[in-house]
Each structure stands twice: as C-alpha cells, then as structure tokens.
Amino acid sequence: MPLYLPIMLDCSGQHCVVIGGGAVAERRVLGLLEAGAVVTVISPELTAALTVLAETGRLIWLSRHYAPGDTRGAFLVYAASNDEQVNGEVAHEARVQGVPVNVVSHGEAGTFITPAVLRRGRLTVAVSASGAGPGAVTKIREQLEELLGDEYEPYLDFLYRMRGEIKRREPSSSVRRQLLRRLEGLDVLDQMRQGTFIEWSPEVIDTWIADNREE
Numbered sequence: 001m002p003l004y005l006p007i008m009l010d011c012s013g014q015h016c017v018v019i020g021g022g023a024v025a026e027r028r029v030l031g032l033l034e035a036g037a038v039v040t041v042i043s044p045e046l047t048a049a050l051t052v053l054a055e056t057g058r059l060i061w062l063s064r065h066y067a068p069g070d071t072r073g074a075f076l077v078y079a080a081s082n083d084e085q086v087n088g089e090v091a092h093e094a095r096v097q098g099v100p101v102n103v104v105s106h107g108e109a110g111t112f113i114t115p116a117v118l119r120r121g122r123l124t125v126a127v128s129a130s131g132a133g134p135g136a137v138t139k140i141r142e143q144l145e146e147l148l149g150d151e152y153e154p155y156l157d158f159l160y161r162m163r164g165e166i167k168r169r170e171p172s173s174s175v176r177r178q179l180l181r182r183l184e185g186l187d188v189l190d191q192m193r194q195g196t197f198i199e200w201s202p203e204v205i206d207t208w209i210a211d212n213r214e215e
C-alpha cells in the first residue's frame, strides 16, 4: 500500500455515490452527510439507520444492484458492497472516469482510503495506518480521544472568533502576527478544561487587543 496524501475535502453539496447498504456503507454515509455531501446509496438492502435516513430524505436510495454507469458524474464513489467482484467493477469504472473511489473490501483497489476520524467541533483528527490494520488505527484514535477532550471545541471556537476580530481590527500585519501568537499562548484551554473560562465580551476583547498591540 502506498503512503497516501492527506487532504481535507470540501464535499458540501457534492454528489457522492455509495454502492452497498450494510454496516460499512453506513459509516461512509454518516461521514459524508456530516461533511454536507448529497448522497445516493445504491443497494437492494439498507441497514436500519440508512433506512431512516432514506425515509427522512437525508439521502437518495436506489433500491437495486449496481449497474454500469452508476458512478458517472460523481464527486466521490464508495464501493461498499460485500461482493468483491462488484466492488472491483465499481472501482474500474470510477478510475476510467477519473472519479476518486474507495474500495472497502480491498483498499489497494481504490484511489483513496478512509481514515479513523476524531472530531471536536472545528478540530478534525484523521488517523491512517496506510492499511496496517483497523485495530491499530482504532487504538490510536481512542488514545487521541483521551488526549484531546471536549474542551477543544469551545477553545477552537474562541480562537476562530478572536482571529477574526484581530484580522478585522488590526491593519498592520506584523502587529496581527504578534497578537495571534500571544492569543495562542494564553491559558484559555486550561480554563476551559477546568470550567473556569468566562466568555470574552467585546469590551474585554478591545482591552486585550489594546494591551497587547505594542510592538
């Protein structure tokens, strides 16, 4: 297996196709929906959770087997049936069309693989072992879950908001850089972990910027 290139893809509004409706397809669909994709599932059967998503209009379900041409025009394709041969055909068709494809039954047959994912609001950590085995990946993801607690969600929201304020208010790029460096050096993350953080009002932000803007 090669060393894959990690990237973060904007899938919002993009048409993505999943072949198969089992447990693995379900994981792929949930990831796609979280990323805002428009999902079509092609499978004669669906898991209970996928059935609910189809019934509530969160995905488009074509209740049939894969047929040639199903991957046409897709942004991403997932060959997630339990039939190796079908998955191989899907992969071949997608490759010919230049559409990125993930093959769940045989990673190397696809053009990308799916990492284990940990999310904390704006934070996304994707773990790949380049095919060394799902056990290793899962264990590393679980260890990172211990390390990166829920406090990262409000912390990154705080940094995001303050970064916006600094960029909006401060015309000098060198001062901006200094403010952003100082911002990241604050003990806000610890305060959030301990539950002692008090949301910064616009006045507090003004004062902090004024106090920290000297070069």
Ligand SMILES: C[C@@]1(CC(=O)O)c2cc3[nH]c(cc4nc(cc5[nH]c(cc(n2)[C@H]1CCC(=O)O)[C@@](C)(CC(=O)O)[C@@H]5CCC(=O)O)C(CC(=O)O)=C4CCC(=O)O)c(CCC(=O)O)c3CC(=O)O
Binding pocket: 024, 027, 028, 102, 103, 104, 105, 106, 107, 108, 112, 113, 114, 115, 116, 117, 127, 128, 129, 130, 131, 132, 133, 134, 135, 137, 138, 139, 141
């Ligand atoms: C190559 C890759 C291709 C891809 O799917 O993209 C691939 C391939 C295969 N997985 C297989 C088996 C299992 N995989 C899992 C679980 C996960 N597998 C995932 C990713 C990947 N799996 C890609 C490499 C990622 C990397 O290394 O970077 C995760 C991270 C993401 C996800 O699937 O959501 C998720 C953990 C999520 C988490 O913990 O967060 C479980 C456990 C379970 O399902 O509960 C089992 C059953 C138990 C077992 O076999 O150990 C088989 C054998 C199938 C067979 O026997 O027929 C193949 C085929 C092959 O080896 O090529």
Ligand SMILES: NC(=O)C1=CN([C@@H]2O[C@H](COP(=O)(O)OP(=O)(O)OC[C@H]3O[C@@H](n4cnc5c(N)ncnc54)[C@H](O)[C@@H]3O)[C@@H](O)[C@H]2O)C=CC1
Binding pocket: 019, 020, 021, 022, 023, 024, 025, 042, 043, 044, 045, 046, 047, 064, 065, 066, 080, 081, 082, 083, 086, 103, 104, 105, 106, 134
């Ligand atoms: N990459 C991964 O993380 C993992 C991969 N696997 C592999 O993924 C495959 C699928 O796993 P599960 O989802 O657990 O299997 P499953 O048996 O629960 O689901 C298979 C799905 O494929 C559908 N299907 C079968 N033939 C089809 C066709 N011709 N066209 C469209 N849909 C078709 C079935 O209706 C069913 O919905 C396994 O066979 C295994 O090889 C298994 C576990 C984890």
